[in-house]
Amino acid sequence: MNVYLSTIIFTFINFIILLFILKRFLIKPVNKIMDDRQDGINTSIKKAKDDEEKAAISREEKDRLLHESKVKGREIVKEYKVNAENISQEIIDEAKKESIIIIERSRVEIEREKEKAQSEIKKQVIELSLVLAEKALEQHIDEKEHRRLIEDFIFKVGS
Template sequence: MNLQVSTIIFTIINFIILLFILKHFFYHPLNKIMDDRKNGINTSIKNAKDNEKKAEISRKEKDRLLHESKTTGREIVEEYKVKAQKVSQEIIDKAKKESIVLMERSKVEIQREKEKAESEVKKQVIDLSLILSEKALEQHIDEKEHRRLIEDFIVKVGS
């Protein structure tokens, strides 16, 4: 038993020495490695959370920009729609004005043609009257005098 107690004491002393050696050479470096690993993991988690926040901020900014661009696009479309309607109305107004001008020109042209036709008819009536008068009188009257007489007659009849 003596041996056994001495072996037990010796084993306990060896164990304590081994424990101090392990603690001195391995526990602190191992603890440092574990702390470093823990800090690395915490930093990674913190970076991941920061990146997640940044991603969320970026997503919100992207959504805001998308909304603004859609709004701006709608405004531009509406603006060009209004401009197109304005241009369309200007074209229609211009066409109406041109048609009115053409109508007035046509009326003037028709009036000229009417006057020209009336003048032609008047001339033909005078010529016919001359021929009839000559035949009726069977004498030759001066053409200028005869025309004057017929024109006076037409003016009196036409009035």
Template structure:
């Protein structure tokens, strides 16, 4: 048993020495590598979370900006519609005023032409009356002849 005990003690001592050597040489390196890897994973996760939050913020800002742009576009379109409607009404008013002015001028022109025609007609009537009177004075006319001359005069004048 003494050989056996010696082997057990020797194995235990060898195991302890091996443990110390492994601890000094490998465990620190492995622990450091594991800690480094854990830190890298944590940093990656934190970065991913930060990126996700930033993406959410950017998405919200983009949606708000899009809504603002739509509202602004709608406002611009409404403004242009109002301006176009006002311009259309102004053009219609101007055209109506111009048409009224043209109509008024035309009425005045027609009135002048009518007066001119009436004046010419009066002159012709007077001329005819003078001609008729001179014919009547040249002849000695009786009532029958006088009536005929008046009827001729009325026929020529168009009354």
């Protein structure tokens, strides 16, 4: 049993030395590499979560800005539409005022022309009456001649 016991003890001591060497030179560096790798993975996961949160916030901000832009665009369009309607109404009102002024001027001008024509007709009637009276005084008029003079007068006044 001595041989076996010494071999067992020697093997056991070798195992402990090997275990110590492995622990010192292999397990610690491997654990350090594994820990570093785990930290890198955790950092990447945390960064990915942060990026995802930032993306969600950016998406919400973009959606909010888009909604605000649409609302503001509608307000601007509505405002321009109201302005255009106001300007259109002003133009229509101004055109109506100008047409009333033109119509009134035309009426005044027509009235003047009418008065002028009536005055001219009166002058012609007076002149014709004078001419008729001269002819009537120059000669003795019988009824037949009287009718002819009246018809001549009417004919001249009509033209």
